[in-house]
Amino acid sequence: MSKLSQYLEIGSSPHVSSGASVDVIMRNVFVALLPVCAFSIYAFGIAAALVLATATLTCVVTEHVICRLNNKPTTIGDWSVAITGLLYGLTLPPDLPLWMVAIGAIFAVAVGKALFGGLGCNAFNPALVGRAFLQAAFPQAMTHWSLPLAADRFTDIPGSVLAFPFAEPAYDAVTAATPLARMKFEAIQAENSELLWGMTSGSAGETCAALIFIGGVYLVARNMMNWRIPVSIMLTVALITWIFMQIDPTVYPRPSFMLFSGGLMLGAVFMATDMVASPITNAGCWLYGFLIGGLVVVIRFWGGMPEGVMYAILLANAVSPHIDSLIQPRVFGTGKGAG
């Protein structure tokens, strides 16, 4: 009777989609991190390259093995673990022994991510969980910084990097203090130009604020990052610092120093914005940013450590679900908007 002889399939509407996909978003974040990695290798040489490669590979392999042990299909194809690896590597001192890098990476993925249930369930940013673990386990190695742009950085591998597992690393490079440590213990502020272009010592990826900023702008332009989080963090830090600078400029640094030094830019742009561990509403994101900014200033000014971005973000990650239950979107037709 009918000319139509094909089988038709049925499906629930909508029958079209925007084409957005988690792996595409994650791949873009990965790409946005590459310039930062490239600079870190330029500034710290082979050591940084080895640290980043070890961090990323260990993270990816750990996730793959855990999936296989659980008889689940591997999830490394969604690229999220690759981001964790890169971010984690970027937070480490560039001459950290590789065995420490690997241990922290395993901890980051196994405890920071898989234990919570994998992608979408991690309460904390896994990269920072790994770093926090290393900070607690190896406090000395984690606060040993090499100078950027050393003449032999592309020819020699620092002895500490290849230290035998569980042996005391032997540092052969000149030890340097980070700008924040110099500020805290010697009250010397680095110049903005040094900070912006990364001509200071510090973690592998936190030194060049300008490249981090470009990566962030790229992601915001592609609607893959909520700009409110880094903006509110930076506004809060700048505002509080400015107020204290008015009170006593000899003790408290200028706002631009606070913004461009240490891990603030990397943390605000790439870590605090981890979608899984940050609030879902825009209002919640502002509050979350204020919280991180406030904690960063408190830890840097009055804490025992020169740097506080990592703990500030981890604490805010813990608060994030509570922010979500406190701040929900006002449903259309309810509250004061109705009528």
Next chain:
Amino acid sequence: MLNLARKDSFANGIHPPEMKDETSHLAIRRFPFAPLLIVPLSQHLGKPASSVVRAGQEVSRGQVIAEADGFMSVAMHAPASGIVKKIALAPGIGGNMIESVYIEPHPASSQEVEGGEACDVESATADEIIAAIQSAGIVGLGGAAFPTHVKLKPPEGKTLDTLIINGVECEPYLTTDHRVMLEQTADIFNGIRYLLKATGAGESIIAIEANKSDAAKKLQDECPADLPVSIRVCPVKYPQGAEKMVIQSLLHREIPSGGLPADVGAICVNVATTAEIGRLLPRGHGIQERVITIGGPGIKRKGNYRIPIGTTVRFALDEAGAAKDIARVFLGGPMMGPSVSNLDIPITKGTSGITAFTQAQIDEATGHKHIYPCIHCARCVEACPLFLNPSQLGILAKNEEYDRMVGEFHLMDCFECGACSYVCPSHIPLVQYFRLSKKMVRKLSAAK
């Protein structure tokens, strides 16, 4: 007044590709009578009509074959002159069986329509117009198929100040309202006269999206000077055609959760419904046909057709020509249109179109079928026009926490526009979860 500059819009929403260019320029064509027409007695929300014909009876086109059963019901009219073969169950789009009148049109059945009692807009009272709309079998032709006469009477203690004629047509692929506005302009203004009188509203606004500027211009040019009507062009955004959204866009009034347009003094009628009122009432006719868009890449002869009610999807596809690689057919547009599982279901008053996809479109939309966990990216929160939290609702739906979905997260407000599923990068079937959850909630509360 034609006003392009003002930002008449609502918050959130999405911009799916419009896909209207292939049919928007094609004039409405008449569709032939199928060898068998199936007229369901329930094509609207509310009570089914009660049949007044019997098997073997001869009916003429336009004749009443079923009368409204109570106020929440409308009449049905014979779409063609012919013989009633039987009154029996026929499949509906939801897989349910509906009591229907099977009519076999006479060969070469005439297009002449049997007239009834005319309703003159000048002399009729508001109640007479409402009654005439009910007996003309008029329901919302935009898709909801809500009996139009029911909403015309303002509830006790409420007054209606603004009549909104909804010509937004925000679903991709559909161009029926667009063509009706271009080709039945006078009918629309005539319909507005009836509706203003029936509702007592002082003014009316025709809402159009910016992708139909030719229709806006035509309406503007031909607008009668004595009619209190303005034409407003809104920026294109889905789901602007939803009642809550179009009222927000035009009047900046928010219908309360669980409320009706009348709660904010407005009433919203689809533009094709208005045109039918303006065309049918002066003649005393009832609805026996409607305009639908048959389109999508799975169709060879795409177009806008005036199609008899009761034509089966199979006949429509054969006439319009299904492409070789047709793979999925749905009624209406791709955002909200239900998928056809049985080609022998009839076109009803609420059918605004038939869209057919080939495998290529299905692959593009759901090809990467891998469902990732929710990553809290908030794209659904930014898409939901009702400011719900689809991410949270999705998690609760999976855990079957229906009480929390309803009580804390306003599940029942969701009108299933599908914007959340459309944007979700994890490909979570959010709106599908919500549809199922709403069914479960109704089932559970009925069990109590």
